[in-house]
Amino acid sequence: MKNYLKLMRPKHYIKNLLIFFPIIFSTNLLNINLFIKVFASFMAFNLASSFVYIINDIKDKEKDKLHNIKKNRPIASGKVSVKKAFVLAIFLLIISLLILYFTKVNIESYVYLILYIIINILYSLGLKNIALLDVMILALGFLIRLLYGASIINVEVSPWLYLTIMSFSFYLGLGKRRNEIIKIGKETRGVLKYYNEEFLDKNMYMCLSISIVFYALWTAFSDNYLLIWTVPLFILILMKYSLNIEKDSLGDPVDVVLNDKILIGLILVYGILLFSLIYLVK
DSSP states (O other): HHHHHHHGGGGGGGGGGGGGGGHHTTTTOOHHHHHHHHHHHHHHHHHHHHHHHHHHHHEEEEEEEHHHTTGGGGEEEESHHHHHHHHHHHHHHHHHHHHHHHHHHHHHHHHHEEEEHHHHHHHHTTTGTTTHHHHHHHHHHHHHHHHHHHHHHTTOOOHHHHHHHHHHHHHHHHHHHHHHHHHHOOSSGGGGGOOOOHHHHHHHHHHHHHHHHHHHHHTSEEEEEEEGGGGHHHHHHHEEEEEEHTTTTTHHHHHHTTHHHHHHHHHHHHHHHHHHIIIOOO
């Protein structure tokens, strides 16, 4: 069971928390009916993302065997057979779609979920080997999560929030590629031969800078002018994340966050401050 759970990569569900952003910023978080609907849809997306991870691991089985870290994954190590992994993947996908069906979301939510699945399957089948397109798909995954969350409760996503998530997602993707080159070498991933450290370094920090600008503009043009007080803490969080990237991290966003208690603490403080400014301060 441990190997099957590892295959599903539940710790990566942290990225799917983006789905809750629309309900939080639309001041609907305390609406119990909407929250339950979003939470159920969040669980559906978690299972769909596990489906994607499993299909990717099946596709990359032979390559992962040669990788210093990925060789320990359940399929690459032989702890879970390809047949059983595929059956699990299909089961998770069916449960995901059934959850959406019983949650009674609109067709737009199905479209975003299926789009996420298709894009990531195409990524696994070869798009991940095309320079820049690989990073764009990683960024698109975060945007789909945001739009999916908004579609569930039928709200519009602020253009400034959209731009913030987009630019920061590019930063995460470029940072991951940069550290893969530095820490484990270009031979570990085919697309890395098209990149160099200098290009990735300059562009990731360009994306980081405009992320801060877009976030500041989002708070400034928000209906709640008090949100602008979160900007210094937002910058501090990004600086701490960047500091981690510059150390020994391989650049995976989930590992960067979960392996740093200070960063987790800063994010929690940010969340509490954000909640207080939106829901408690009138």
